[in-house]
Amino acid sequence: MHxxxxxxxxxxxxxxxxxxxxxxGPAGQLLDRALAExxxxxxxxxxxNAVKHFKFEQRGKRRLHARPNTGEVKHYRWWxxxxxxxxxxxLVVALGAMAVLALAGKSLPVLKNRGPHELDGRAGFITVHxxxxxxxxxxxxxxxxxxxxxxxxxxAKKLAVAA
Numbered sequence: 394m395h396x397x398x399x400x401x402x403x404x405x406x407x408x409x410x411x412x413x414x415x416x417x418g419p420a421g422q423l424l425d426r427a428l429a430e431x432x433x434x435x436x437x438x439x440x441x442n443a444v445k446h447f448k449f450e451q452r453g454k455r456r457l458h459a460r461p462n463t464g465e466v467k468h469y470r471w472w473x474x475x476x477x478x479x480x481x482x483x484l485v486v487a488l489g490a491m492a493v494l495a496l497a498g499k500s501l502p503v504l505k506n507r508g509p510h511e512l513d514g515r516a517g518f519i520t521v522h523x524x525x526x527x528x529x530x531x532x533x534x535x536x537x538x539x540x541x542x543x544x545x546x547x548x549a550k551k552l553a554v555a556a
Contacts, residue, residue, distance in 0.1 A: 396439045397553035399482035400424075401473065403491040403522060404444035404461050415440045420524040424488075427523065427539065431546035439480045443495030444469050466494050477515065483556035485515050486549050489522030507545065509552055516556055520545040 400416075408418030416424050428435050444461045473495050477485060487493045487510075493501050496512040506519045521542060529535035 395481040395483075396437055397483045397556075398433070398549060399439040399441065399477060399480055399485045400488060401485060401492040401496060402440075402442045402488045403524075404442050404446065406524075409442075410446075415442050416523075419527055420522070423523040423526060423539070427543050427546055430543045431550060433546060433550055439482055441473070441476055443473055443492045445472060461491060463494065463500075466491055470495050470498070482553075483516060484518060484549060484553035485512055486518045486520060486546075487512060488520060489525065492522070493519055508548065516552070518545070518549040518552060520549070 402415060402420075405415060406418045406420065409415050409421070415421070425435055428438070444465055485496060487496050490500065490503050493503060493506070493512075496515070496517060497510075498513050501510075501519070503519055503521060507521075508519065510517050510519045512519075521538070523542065526535055526538045526542060529538055
């Protein structure tokens with residue numbers, strides 16, 4: 394059985410690198426909460442990342458996340474395409490700009506293109522990455538951003554069911 398939805402993030406973070414699974418750190422916990430509020434069972438969606446390695450800067454004993462560059466995203470694009478060919482989701486949800494670049498093959502501003510969008514021949518949906526919500530300056534924008542994210546996931550679920 395193929396999942397209706399595939400969620401594509403940017404790259405593993407430190408927690409994901411250590412665990413060997415995507416979205417298990419703070420952004421993953423937020424994603425889990427949003428999926429639950431949207432009525433989506435995480436165990437029934439495919440979750441992956443556009444870039445397959447944890448890029449970081451060493452600061453003492455800490456490994457701090459470093460954003461992948463366009464070359465790194467393009468380097469792994471073939472891998473992501475093969476993954477999606479095997480998984481065959483009805484809808485691919487791009488979580489953030491790096492996922493959009495990997496799926497569309499070009500940069501598209503997330504907020505201007507938020508919502509349903511064809512992603513290089515695949516039925517897709519563009520939304521924010523949950524880590525962006527964690528970086529909101531205070532509670533009000535964080536809550537509003539979370540509510541918008543949940544609304545996006547609900548809309549993606551409807552599209553996937555209809556596909």
